Amino acid sequence: DGGITQSPKYLFRKEGQNVTLSCEQNLNHDAMYWYRQDPGQGLRLIYYSQIVNDFQKGDIAEGYSVSREKKESFPLTVTSAQKNPTAFYLCASSISTSGDYGYTFGSGTRLTVV
Amino acid sequence: AQKITQTQPGMFVQEKEAVTLDCTYDTSDPSYGLFWYKQPSSGEMIFLIYQGSYDQQNATEGRYSLNFQKARKSANLVISASQLGDSAMYFCAMSAGYSTLTFGKGTMLLVSP
Numbered sequence: 528d529g530g531i532t533q534s535p536k537y538l539f540r541k542e543g544q545n546v547t548l549s550c551e552q553n554l555n556h557d558a559m560y561w562y563r564q565d566p567g568q569g570l571r572l573i574y575y576s577q578i579v580n581d582f583q584k585g586d587i588a589e590g591y592s593v594s595r596e597k598k599e600s601f602p603l604t605v606t607s608a609q610k611n612p613t614a615f616y617l618c619a620s621s622i623s624t625s626g627d628y629g630y631t632f633g634s635g636t637r638l639t640v641v
Numbered sequence: 642a643q644k645i646t647q648t649q650p651g652m653f654v655q656e657k658e659a660v661t662l663d664c665t666y667d668t669s670d671p672s673y674g675l676f677w678y679k680q681p682s683s684g685e686m687i688f689l690i691y692q693g694s695y696d697q698q699n700a701t702e703g704r705y706s707l708n709f710q711k712a713r714k715s716a717n718l719v720i721s722a723s724q725l726g727d728s729a730m731y732f733c734a735m736s737a738g739y740s741t742l743t744f745g746k747g748t749m750l751l752v753s754p
Contacts, residue, residue, distance in 0.1 A: 567650075570732065570744040624739050634683070637684070
């Protein structure tokens, strides 16, 4: 079955360490996205990519980095520069960023800084 | 810029009753799409229903319907005959033109027996 796989489901990080969240899709979608979710805040866009080797900053990109070397993969690195990284992270994909297409989401990664 | 407003942080409904979750939006783009997603406690986001700005009829998907009032810029989700499994967080979202999806802050729905 086609879908999006995020791993790991839970992740613990020590302060000052970088950590990479994995996102893989087999839907043949061109566009991929990373959202951060905090209680009471809804979903906020971190980065998105419309094609391979290209990506754009979202609303809260500071302290994060991404790469898009393959169509299927869009990993997110949470760097030590991110001041408050504890959150739930959701990866999504869509056929394109055109408004007619909704997103398919992964099951999320819950990151906790200890 | 696009904006989605969900004014109900939480809603309660009894099993088998209908419930309406409010959503208002703002955009200057004449072409846009409105979406509703359900997020159970497990965290995944489940697509429920879609309404295009040029669609003449309100969208329906099983027990879900979208009450689209273009002049009022509202896109309320109606769930008929609520079930215990409907207890979850519900998000309204919009995409206009080629912009990314913008989400509201969500409404927590609790269905009681």
